Amino acid sequence: MKRFAVMAGLCAVVCSTVMAQQKKRVAVLDFDYATVSSAVSQIFQTNVDVGKGIADLIVDRLVRDGQYSVIERKAISKILAEQNFSNSDRADANSAAKIGRLLGVDAIIIGSITQFGRDDKTTSLGGGGFGGFGSKYGLGGLGRRHAKAVVGISARMVSVDTGEILAVGDGKGESSRSGTSLLGAGGASGAGGGGAYDMTSKNFGDTILGEAVNQAVTGLSQQLEASASKLPVHEVKIEGLIADATGGTLILNVGSKAGLKVGDKLQVKRAGREIRDPATGKVIRRIETDLGSATVTEVDAASSVATYSGAQPAKVGDVVRN
Numbered sequence: 001m002k003r004f005a006v007m008a009g010l011c012a013v014v015c016s017t018v019m020a021q022q023k024k025r026v027a028v029l030d031f032d033y034a035t036v037s038s039a040v041s042q043i044f045q046t047n048v049d050v051g052k053g054i055a056d057l058i059v060d061r062l063v064r065d066g067q068y069s070v071i072e073r074k075a076i077s078k079i080l081a082e083q084n085f086s087n088s089d090r091a092d093a094n095s096a097a098k099i100g101r102l103l104g105v106d107a108i109i110i111g112s113i114t115q116f117g118r119d120d121k122t123t124s125l126g127g128g129g130f131g132g133f134g135s136k137y138g139l140g141g142l143g144r145r146h147a148k149a150v151v152g153i154s155a156r157m158v159s160v161d162t163g164e165i166l167a168v169g170d171g172k173g174e175s176s177r178s179g180t181s182l183l184g185a186g187g188a189s190g191a192g193g194g195g196a197y198d199m200t201s202k203n204f205g206d207t208i209l210g211e212a213v214n215q216a217v218t219g220l221s222q223q224l225e226a227s228a229s230k231l232p233v234h235e236v237k238i239e240g241l242i243a244d245a246t247g248g249t250l251i252l253n254v255g256s257k258a259g260l261k262v263g264d265k266l267q268v269k270r271a272g273r274e275i276r277d278p279a280t281g282k283v284i285r286r287i288e289t290d291l292g293s294a295t296v297t298e299v300d301a302a303s304s305v306a307t308y309s310g311a312q313p314a315k316v317g318d319v320v321r322n
Contacts, residue, residue: 024231025105026062027071029096030055031153032112039117043182043209044197050116053199054153054217058109060200061221067228071103075256078301079103093158093165100160104259107166107231109224111155118149118182148176149212153220157227167230169223173215175208182209238266239321243303245314250294250306252320257301264296266320268310294320
């Protein structure tokens, strides 16, 4: 009985490890909201980036579901800033594929907000500004006694290798309530102005607009989760050099920007002779000596630390690759 329990425990560990290795890596870009920007400005009385809010909610859903390994949003922001990508690039498949290659993911998710706001048949704009009931949120009042919120979103999952669209999905949410506005009955306080609004907060989630947003995000996220099997595993090719070798610890000149992760195992090789084409003089092959292997223990954007194991010591300038 005890042996069975040990075997079951080992199986659970192995199965968990295998599933973790099989997870596809994805990144979610901020959704494009150009088609609904005027409605957004009317609702919030300022230009709020609801595309970022929607993307944050989708990341939360995908992480909780566990089908994908989801890239940290800060890493995406850093790449966008370094590569000088504009907001308009987030809806373009080719630009998204390039961003995905830099992040070392299997696919990248881009999307658009197609509907966001009120149902004109049942709701009309009330007094604007920061006064009245809506001032609790730093927002203008919206609505009559019966307000209805409608939200529509769509997304594409793009191959980082080819720019091909691997899967599509959409989500729609509706919510209505009597005696309140789109952003009423769901919070305590908020600041007017500015472009930031926390759509992941409970305050926003409790409003009828928040309810519609969450319905749409849930529907879309479920479709994205169901598409996990459609993604090919994108093999990240890593090649770098040893920048420092002290005992069994190596400092490498490649890091997370190249797709390297803690736990990755790399081959360590020493460059030897170069074989050249006698007709053209171009190098057609390099002779390398296998030295051993290195296991990555720490990673930052441009470098990493690895533990080395080999028959002979590694040195600065030796090659590492997966």
